[in-house]
Amino acid sequence: MSLNSVNLSGNAVDDYKPINETFGVFRVVNNYRRNKDEVLYIDVKVFDKLAEICYDHIKKGTKVEVSGRLVLKVTKKDDRTYKDYSIIAHDVHFTNTFEKKD
Secondary structure, eight states: OOOOOEEEEEEESSOOEEEETTEEEEEEEEEOTTOTTOEEEEEEEEEHHHHHHHHHHOOTTOEEEEEEEEEEEEEEETTEEEEEEEEEEEEEEESSOOOOOO
């Protein structure tokens, strides 16, 4: 049996983007402190109730802690291979929040 689990903390790069009522995405940036040039941008995908919560709380600059599983999508275009990693979130914690205004 394999274990696929990842924990990441960082800041939301943009506001939460709802795809539909039960699914959405936001991007997180993480800077590794020992090497300031090592910056990681990764998309976080959320579903169902977690998507509703993220819709209400994630705006650009929100500090988040994400737990979930790592997913790799490989795309080939013009004889080049592109790898896109993302996290399917099981849990998201907010360390500072902003309420969305309708």
